[in-house]
Amino acid sequence: MKKKVVVITGMHRSGTSLVTQWLHKCGLHVGDQFLGAGIGNTEGHFEDVDFVEAHRGILRNLTGNDEGLLNLENLCIPAGQEKVLHDLVGRKQSAQAQWGWKDPRTCLFLDAYRVILPEAKYLVILRDYRSVVSSLLSRRFKKSEHKYAVKGGLPLLIWKYFKKTSRKKKLLHQLSDKYLKAWITYNQRILQHLLQQPTGTCLVIDHTCLSKTNQGIYDYITREWQLDLNYYDFSEVYKENLLSDVWNISAYVKDKSLLEKAEELQATLLLHAAY
Known part of the structure; x- marks a missing residue:
C-alpha cells in the first residue's frame, strides 16, 4: 500500500496547531504523543513529541537555541544530522499508512525532508508578519504576567500598576527585530521549498481565510491527495x-529594511495561496 504523508508547516504562531488539531479530528494520524498545552496555546500544540525533540536537538547543537527563533543566519543541516530525521521518518512510516506531523521548526529542515520524503504533500499555513511577531511578543509578555499572578499580593499590584506597561515596551525594543528576522527566515525557506516542489504537492493557506475556506481545503486534500x-x-x-x-x-523595528523585506516576501507568498 502506498504511504500518504502530510507535512503541516508554517512559522511559529501561524495557526499550524489549529489546522493540525482540525485534521486530527478529521482522522489524520499526527502522532502518538503530543506536546502539551502552554501559555499562548491553551488548546495544545498537537506537535508530535518525537519530531519536536529531534528538531530541537539538532538546532541546539547548531545554534545553541532549540526554540528555532535565534541564530538562524546561514543555518545548514549537516548530513550526519539528516540521518536522525531519516530514521525517525522510517519508524513513523512503518507504523502508519496515512500520517503526518506538525512542528514549526520543520520549515528549517525542508531541504532534508524533500530528500527523505519525495512523495510527501505539504500543507503550508501563511500568517502575516505583524500578527506573528505580535503573537510571539504577547506570549513572552503573558509568561511575565503569569509569574506575577502566581505570586499574588503586593508583587501582583506592582506588576499591574508599575511594571506591566514597561515590560511590554521592553519586549518590543528587545525582540521585534529578532522575531521579524525569524519570520523572514522561515518564510524564505517555505518559498524556496514551494519553487522546488512538483505542482500539486503543496497547498498554501492564508490564515485569515481559514474560517471560510476550511471546507474547500478538506475537499482538495481528500480529492487530490x-x-x-x-x-x-x-x-x-x-x-x-x-x-x-x-x-x-513597526515603530520598534530598528532595521527598517526588515519591514520592506517582510512585505515583499509576504506578497510573493500570498500569490501561491490557494485558499
Whole structure:
C-alpha cells in the first residue's frame, strides 16, 4: 500500500496547531504523543513529541537555541544530522499508512525532508508578519504576567500598576527585530521549498481565510491527495477569542529594511495561496 504523508508547516504562531488539531479530528494520524498545552496555546500544540525533540536537538547543537527563533543566519543541516530525521521518518512510516506531523521548526529542515520524503504533500499555513511577531511578543509578555499572578499580593499590584506597561515596551525594543528576522527566515525557506516542489504537492493557506475556506481545503486534500478523512466542523476548534492583538511593531523595528523585506516576501507568498 502506498504511504500518504502530510507535512503541516508554517512559522511559529501561524495557526499550524489549529489546522493540525482540525485534521486530527478529521482522522489524520499526527502522532502518538503530543506536546502539551502552554501559555499562548491553551488548546495544545498537537506537535508530535518525537519530531519536536529531534528538531530541537539538532538546532541546539547548531545554534545553541532549540526554540528555532535565534541564530538562524546561514543555518545548514549537516548530513550526519539528516540521518536522525531519516530514521525517525522510517519508524513513523512503518507504523502508519496515512500520517503526518506538525512542528514549526520543520520549515528549517525542508531541504532534508524533500530528500527523505519525495512523495510527501505539504500543507503550508501563511500568517502575516505583524500578527506573528505580535503573537510571539504577547506570549513572552503573558509568561511575565503569569509569574506575577502566581505570586499574588503586593508583587501582583506592582506588576499591574508599575511594571506591566514597561515590560511590554521592553519586549518590543528587545525582540521585534529578532522575531521579524525569524519570520523572514522561515518564510524564505517555505518559498524556496514551494519553487522546488512538483505542482500539486503543496497547498498554501492564508490564515485569515481559514474560517471560510476550511471546507474547500478538506475537499482538495481528500480529492487530490486522496486522504481518507471525515470532515469535522472547523468552528468547533476555531476560537477567534484566542487570537492575540496585533501590536505596533513597526515603530520598534530598528532595521527598517526588515519591514520592506517582510512585505515583499509576504506578497510573493500570498500569490501561491490557494485558499
